[in-house]
Amino acid sequence: MSACRPTNDIAGQQSDIRIAARPTSILLPLPTMSLPIVPALSAAFTVFSFIVSSIQAQEASRDQLNVLSTSTEQLLTTLNKEFSELRLVPAKCVKPLADLESLLRDIHRFAEKETDSGFLKMLFQRDARVFKIEAFQRRIGMCINAFEISSLLNIQTMLAESKKARARDAEVLHNYLNTLEQNNTKLLQKLEINHNNTVAMMVSIQKQLNHHNVDRAEQTFYTHTLEYLTSRSGQNVKIEDWMISSFEVDYGHEIGKGGFGTVYQGTWNRTEVAIKVLQNHAGIAPSLPSLRNEIDIWSTLRHPNILQFLGANTLDDKPFIVMPYIPHNAREFLRLRPSFDPLHILRDISLGLEYLHSRKICHGDLKAINVLVENSGKALLCDFGLARLKADAATRTFVHMGVPQIVGSRNWMAPEILTGSRYRVTSDVYAFGMTLYELYTDETPLFTIPYAELVDLVVHRGVRPERPDPGEGRAMQDELWELAQQCWVEDPHKRPTATQLYDTVTHMIPPLLQPGILPMDAEQVESRSIWAPNAELDAALVTGDYLDSLTPELDCNLDSEGFRRLAKQQRNIMISNHTLLGAGHWDTLSAMLDLASTYFRLGIYKDAEELQIKAVEECNKTLGAKHEHTLTAKYNLAATHRKFGRPMEALALISEVVQCRRRVLGDADLHTLRAEYSLALTYYRLGQYQEAEALCQF
Structure with missing residues (x-):
């Protein structure tokens, strides 16, 4: 019985009869609503009306957006009937209703933002837009499951229809690009070119051509457009690795303002970033030579305690720098x-x-x-x-x-x-x-x-x-x-x-009491001989010192039942992130590492190892072999291999971690020392006592 549904048997019998009589496909057109909107869905239907208005103004991905609108309408209409006929009870659906309204607000914000995008930015961000639309479809599926109405609405049919619409939209776009190639006057009008944005536009197009993930029709269009702009402007562009144009970023809300600029939360390369626009209170920006000089410095800096410089815009009259969002x-x-x-x-x-x-x-x-x-x-x-x-x-x-x-x-x-x-x-x-x-x-x-x-x-x-x-x-x-x-x-x-x-x-700072690391008795660790095998010490290396991936918010004093509840929450977060963001997104990987740590505390070692292996693979692919998050994943997987009696596999991983942390953090950094201790313990398990002793000069 659904948590959202009444518990009397008669209502349940009526529900079963009506469910059996309903079609499951969303392909049929919706009839005009014959029932008044229930109060519980009033806000949802209001937001939906805004969504419809915004989608009607869209040019890009119009067919796919219409399918999204249809899916949303199907969901709301079905829910309205279920509530009207008392098969669903609002008082028992508080959380699903809140999630539904949150989804609709997100769709509306997305549609409004897309309306404000220019043609070129729309083209550059086509893949990201399609990804978001499909993520919204999956969230609709999650709402269907939350209300337990999957027998009335088929999410797989919705996703299949969205995929077909995506193909139709691509065909429409390719035909339009071909039309623009044949008419440079229309091309100029569509690009909205002016003296401030021509160079930025040329750089952005060249960067798109340098990427190998554009299809043939887009490549032909970009090549033609770049050649035309180069001829028209008489300029050739030189692309620097750090260059990010205004066509490549999306501005979100303002998160800070000072005497020299405004900071916005934004998106670049499908990544949440901070965008700092460099202008003082009088609207004066720094000179290009001085800004380029600072960029030359920023782009060479690599240190764990220096915020990474991702890139900058110097191509128009609105210079900005892009940094990770913290x-x-x-x-x-x-x-x-x-x-x-x-x-x-x-x-x-x-x-x-x-x-x-x-x-x-x-x-x-x-x-x-x-x-x-x-x-x-x-x-x-x-x-x-x-x-x-x-x-x-x-x-x-x-x-x-x-x-x-x-x-x-x-x-x-x-x-x-x-x-x-x-x-x-x-x-x-x-x-x-x-x-x-x-x-x-x-x-x-x-x-x-x-x-x-x-x-x-x-x-x-x-x-x-x-x-x-x-x-x-x-x-x-x-x-x-x-x-x-x-x-x-x-x-x-x-x-x-x-x-x-x-x-x-x-x-x-008290020894070994570092943020994100579980406290251990420092004197006990320092006096304990590595030559006496100790399961408690080995477990501490794996879980007690789970380095970067554990955050200080974690209550380290939870009992076993508390950790089981935590594992359930972490697993739900991991699945949700995987569904909405993809396997390679850092939020998904972070949730995976957190869950692996909790599994280890609960003694579910095999599941922990499987998650760690998957995390290492995805981190290697997404972040690179030497990224600090990848090294953290390898550190913990090495400890797991050692626990399962696979010291050679552990040795290969932990040796790489030690080498990278020595180079980046230095020999005296605590994270380096802990990696060296883990390496020493691995040598000990292999019987290589001299190598272990050389690393453990406490």
């Missing part, structure tokens, strides 16, 4: 996770600074808002180098508006910067001290000082933040407060280096 900065993260120790964030900041400073790069705008923190607890520096671009734009703002200004975040600025000196690594260290204060107090440093008086008080009177009283903010040990004071001394040469910051902060 929802929370350091202050937001600590508000959400009050039990999280800020020392871990400070350690990661110091590592990022050490890397930048080793390459003669100043961050220039270090503060908590420019430190992003992943769910795993790892912190990443962002917006480094933007201070120079801000200064460049500000100079030209002064020329245009006659308004001089100090560029940057005054409250974090070292005295020498406030008086006009160049940014140096020592000014980053000063900002580190202010950021330390910020993380422990959740306050902007020196926020009580009026803006006009800040320079005088900081530079000439040596005013610095006061130590918080007990109970104000997070508890701060004396050694940490002394470090903050050392950072903001007036003489830049007396401030510690980034390496000294790392050493001091790391010394204050």
Whole structure:
């Protein structure tokens, strides 16, 4: 009996009779609704009417969108009849109804967004659009299952009809492209070319041609269009690896705004990203030479605590940079996770600074808002180098508006910067001290000082933040407060280096208590001899130290029943992500790794191993063999192989992990050390005691 249905037998008998009499195909046209809309579906039908209006305005994938509209109408009409005839009860369908409304809102947002897309972007994003439409069809199927009306509606028929519509849409598109090739006047009108977007358009088309996944009709169209634009403009384009044009990104909602640009959540290459548009409050963008100079620097940076630079747009009058989307900065993260120790964030900041400073790069705008923190607890520096671009734009703002200004975040600025000196690594260290204060107090440093008086008080009177009283903010040990004071001394040469910051902060972190890693008794681990086989220690390597893939939100004190409930939730998430996003999407892989960890805790080792093997295969294919998530998957699979008595297979995997982590993270990083310990344990299982001993010099 359905959870959404009444429990009396008569209603059940009536339901069975009517179900048997109903056709299961959606191919028949829907009759005009003979029943009034039930209140429970009123909002859903309203959103559906908006969807229909939006779809009617579409040019791309019109047939497939119409099939999606028909599927949605079939679902709503069927549900309305079931509720009207009391075979479904709204009070028992709260969750399915909420999911239905969420689906309809998502479809409406998608349809509205597609309406605003230009022709070329529509063409570039055809595969992504088709993927989303098919994902919506699968979500309709999930709603059908949730309401338990699969005997009334056939989701497989819906999917098959969508596939046929996709083929029809492709044929229509190819015919239209051929028409445009024959008429350059129509082509120009359709592309909406102007002097600002011609180069961006040419670069985007060339990038499409460089990809090998375009069909013959599109390739012919792109080739013709590029040749025509090149001839018409008299320009040839040079494509850099980092180039991303405005035709390749989709803007979502605004997620941040500062003195030098606005940040949007968006999509690029079917990946959720952050897009930072580089313009100051006066609408002035940095000059192209200065922006290209910073891009040359950003594109060479590779470090676990530096936010990856994905690409940038310099092809039109709206320059932007593209970065991975991480929802929370350091202050937001600590508000959400009050039990999280800020020392871990400070350690990661110091590592990022050490890397930048080793390459003669100043961050220039270090503060908590420019430190992003992943769910795993790892912190990443962002917006480094933007201070120079801000200064460049500000100079030209002064020329245009006659308004001089100090560029940057005054409250974090070292005295020498406030008086006009160049940014140096020592000014980053000063900002580190202010950021330390910020993380422990959740306050902007020196926020009580009026803006006009800040320079005088900081530079000439040596005013610095006061130590918080007990109970104000997070508890701060004396050694940490002394470090903050050392950072903001007036003489830049007396401030510690980034390496000294790392050493001091790391010394204050309890051994082995790292974010995302289950605590173990540090003394017990250090004194325990590797030469005495110990099942508990081996299990700890597999599950207790499940490295990056476990997030700090996981309640490590769950009992077995709690872990079983968790496994069920994780499995549902994995299946849902696989259905909607695909096997290679990182959300699917992450859910797979989480479930494997939980299976291991429950002793379901075979299922854990199967998931780990699948995760390694997909990570290798999707992310690459040396990506940190791939290495995490290999680390855990190696431990599983070792547990099942397959040390040679474990050796091949863990050796690769050790090699990559040494190169990227360094020999002293905890993740490298743990991988080396796992390698040593593998050598021990193989009887290669000298190799194991060489790795375990505790």
